[in-house]
Amino acid sequence: MDFELEWTPEQDAFRAEARAWIEQNVPRIPDHPDPANLTREEYELQRDFGRRLGAKGWLYPTMLAEYGGGGLSMELAMALEEELDRYNMPLPPYYDTGGKLGGVAILVWGTEEQKAHFLPMILRGEIRTWQLLTEPESGSDLASVRTTAIRDGDEYVVNGTKIFVGSSHGAEYSWMIVVTDADAPRHENLGWLMMPMDLPGITVEQMDLLFVGGERGAASGIKNTVYFDNVRVPAFNLVGGEGNGWKVAGTHLEIEHGLLRSAVRDDPLTERVFDYARNAKRGGRPLLEDQDVRDRLVDFYIDSEVTRLLHFRNYAWRGQGRQLTYEGAQAYLYQKRGQLSKARAVLDVMGPQALVEAPDEWAVADGHVEVHQRGSIVDQHPGGTAEIQRVIIARRLGIGRDVREEPGRLR
Amino acid sequence: MDLLLNEQQRMLQSTIQDLLRRDLTKETLVAIDAGNTDVAQGWPALASTGLLGSLVPEEHGGVGGSFSDAGVLFEELGRGPVPGAHFSSGVFAALILQECGSTDQQAAHLPAIASGDEVFAVAVTEPEYGWERGDVQVTAERTSDGYTLSGVKLHVPDATQATHLIVAARTSGESVGLFIVPANAPGVACRTLSGLSTGLGEVQLDGVAVGEDALLGDAADGWDAFERGMLKATAVLSAYQVGGLESVFQMCLEYSRTRRQFQQPIGRFQRVQDHIIDIVNHLDAARWTTYEALWKLDTGRPAEGGVHMAAALASEGYYLACNAAHDVHAGVGIVREYGLTLHTRMSRTLYHHLGSPRYHRRRLAGALGL
Secondary structure, X not given: OEOOOOOOHHHHHHHHHHHHHHHHHOOOOOOOOOHHHOOHHHXXXXXXHHHHHHHOOOOOOOOOHHHOOXXXXXXXXXXXXXXXXXXXXXXXXXXXXXXXXXHHHHHHXXXXXXXXXXXXXXXXXXXXXXXXXXXXXXXXXXXXXXXXXXXXXXXXXXXXXXXXXXXXXXXXXXXXXXXXXXXXXXXXXXXEEEEEOOOOOEEEEEOOOOOOOOOOOOOOOOOEEEEXXXXXXXXXXXXOOOOOHHHHHXXXXXXXXXXXXXXXXXXXXXXXXXXXXXXXXXXXXXXXHOHHHXXXXXXXXXXXXXXXXXXXXXXXXXXXXXXXXOHHHHHHHHHHHHHHHHHHHHHHHHHHHHHOOOOOOOOHHHHHHHHHHHHHHHOOOOOOOHHXXXXXXXXXXXXXXXXXXXXXXXX | OEOOOOHHHHHHHHHHHHHHHXXXXXXXXXXXXXXXOOHHHHHHHHHHOOHHHOOOOHHHOOOOOOHHHHHHHHHHHHHOXXXXXXXXXXXXHHHHHHHHOOHHHHHHHHHHHHHOOOOEEEEOOOOOOOOXXXXXXXXXXXXXXXXXXXXXXXXXXXXXXXXXXXEEEEEEOOEEEEEEEEOOOOOEEEEEOOOOOOOEEEEEEEEEEEEHHHEOOOOOOOHHHHHHHHHHHHHHHHHHHHHHHHHHHHHHHHHHHHOEEXXXXXXXXXXXXXXXXXXXXXXXXXXXXXXXXXXXXXXXXXXXXXXXXXXXXXXXXXXXXXXHHHHHHHHHHHOHHHOHHHHHHHHHHHXXXXXXXXXXXXXXXHHOOO
16 A cells, blocks of 8 residues: 555656746735635635636646546646645635536536536636525435426526525526426436526525634635525526436535545644644643643544545545445544544633634634634534434445445446 | 555455465354364464464565555454464564564574464563553563563463563663563463453563573663564554454444344444444544554654554454444344454453553654654
């Protein structure tokens, strides 16, 4: 086995090229521990940078070049991500569910015309998309969605409500699951739509949530409610055919259940917490002289390391062409539960100072620690609750069943 | 980046799988557990696979394999779990000899360890149990032509199966030396402790006289070198525990499908599923930290933190997985012939071996600079 990438001279040359280009093109945006503080101007800078990355095929480097991706190997994509990471910037550099989730579903299930129409604008960064799945009455039981899309000539008429949507500063498109045939059996009644967000009848309203922020590059700041009131969308935008929406969703859900995270770096929180512990005092004595503190820091470290290794295993195995079954949901579950136990370890070590928000002078690590305290709670639910991950693991392992559940189609 | 076994490792894997199918079947392991068959009976078959020389250099008659290769072998043995001195002799003692022993001492014993002709047990711990230097209280008094060893070693794995012991003893002040002692030397008395542990014994050292050449190396203090060997052995022991975890997981998965209550397989109940998911999580946490630790040892990277992390997770995980497996199996789980209790006993026996989870966690803190 080999737990490290070995770089060939060709790959090093690519890295040097990427580094030089990024140095020239990357916008310098202040670090916002809480992505809710990203301004409109900063977001536009991110989007502009995304379009320039997209023009080179570097926004979604491993996607097919014929549709606007880079057609690059996972190794080169990793080099690219590492170079961007030097500027604390993920890839894509803003929240966009188009290339890694919805775009893959289109690639797998779309007609040639749909792929040619939708994929280039996603992969080149011309649009950013949100995902519209959860509804007020449909959370873990996602297949029970009620938003309807009724065929009327060359259009579907959409009515309904989606919640916990997207981020700040809008999106050009969304993709969503809708009921296309209310009389069909469960799982056969759904459709999957690409929805232009500028159509008449769409209202976006920011939700009032106690906690926002969280996963790096994923949940950007805020969440919205999106209302659809007799929205007429071209029938062309239904991907995978009527009644197949659940299968289409199976593709992006498969990825979201633990296959999204890149293998690029260790959790940056670890060094922040260790730094605090090395410098802090309690009762006039160095904090690290307290054996309980040292033990809790080790708990924290082990949670981070196991999460990293499980994701790394998934990343490597996908690259090596090995079929994953329960492993994605397992890594995702470990990540979610790990965030909670890490947050408690940090609270044990730091006391209530861990709860102070930036820019207060008492905030730890420029507020990153407080954002993690919040984010650890938020992280439990998106992409399926911890319990849903357990359900997936059980079905994929075949616990109590002779036939194991098949993973969603990724190609 | 390559997280698959290579061709050679898959062959090593099937060698041990054949051994378990042919010579060390579950029925045999249960008979050993019940005391109806001597653990030493499996030794010739075990030795014939060459696994005892896995970490012995070729010049001394071994294979000179990597730590990852040894991990593959011992993971398969852990699935049994196959009891006996294969780890004590072929891994722990072989590594101590390489870290602490002179060229002559290595030449004298490593070939016999690799062939299985000599069986080594490592006697470090005592009634005041622990794996730190300061826990060693057995004394080695200087005589005109050697040393006299006195005291009691306790919870020593495989002592009664051994032809030779490596004994840690205080030479002077804080210094601890390591001595090779023939198990049949006058004054040595070994017995196996009865109870939930398996294969652990007491070694009485009643004024045992050994020559100067019994001291490993020429340093009166060999503890630092011993710890280097112990660290490497720890990673292989973790692999053995990973094998045990894998086996416990498979037993539970199978049982969840075949055992029916309330007119359905018990695995349809989410409370049962949760136990099995916890087991597979313990398994994979232990597995991947262990594999990475072995890889670090093989490639000369700093491995101390990684080994301690893997050891903590493997020991805790094996212990907790057995608890969960008993929840899944209820009464059937404690029937000896079913085989789960082999793992339960082994998980308890190994929990403290080469350091408890707490020991490894605290060593990890040190390795992280905390």
